[in-house]
Amino acid sequence: MMTTNLTSLLNQYRTEKRCLAGFNINDIYDLHAVALAANELDLPFMAMTYPPVAELNGTYLCRKMVDGFEKIANNKIYLHLDHSTSVDLCKQAIDDGYDSVMIDGSHHDLKTNIQMTREVVDYARSAGVTVEAEIGKIMGRDVVVQSEDDYLASVADVIALCEEAGPNIVAVGIGTAHGFTPTTPKIHFERLQAIANAVPNPLVLHGGTGIADEDIQKAITMGIAKINIGTIVHTTYMREAHTRINKDVQSAYPPFIMKEVIPEVQAVVLDRLKAVNPHL
């Protein structure tokens, strides 16, 4: 019997070597596409708002938007705040009913990361909200690294973060990068295994767009219970919308454009869901 409590579900997934897919969504149209794709495989999923989405629309409206999809989705949609570097934004999302928040203190020293994570964990506890922390770094975008030590999560640091701050789930830097990368990222599986041996927490794999299917599947057998997928969703959305709007900008009408864009995004999401769930 599957639980719907997110922390319990992720613990169960880690034990069963399964994985919840989280998709970075930006509005009602890409969320619609993800919900339809998840329905095709009868799966729950996580709708993740990056801080710019949460700040532009407000966490209250994001919550209401996802609530509205209960009539469309066949399974649970978990709403998550992704990569918040702000403790206050995490608190706001918790107050507005998010299922899960990520406090990303990975750019700070370990002590500060632990402090920030602990503050969010303490705040989230009574609301029963899942907290994700990050240790090590996910490369790409503005994260510049000089050596492996700059991004690889150290096992000792993961243990310290888990024991002293108590997050429910942990994103670990093991070589993946956000966005499209010129070459397939080299995942440090031996480090992932060492981390998984050291802590019982479900682990999170970021940078889902650029990771090879077989690497995703291998990581799931080693403790990854949640994967984040973003860039492939929004770039498909923007490209497909752009192509159609460009045909005749004067007569471009959003619902007609989106009616054609949604299936394109849905197909990409379905493809990633199949990579995460090869048994389906």
Ligand code: 13P
């Ligand atoms: P991608 O944009 O590479 O899919 O990564 C998304 C992510 O990890 C969000 O936290």
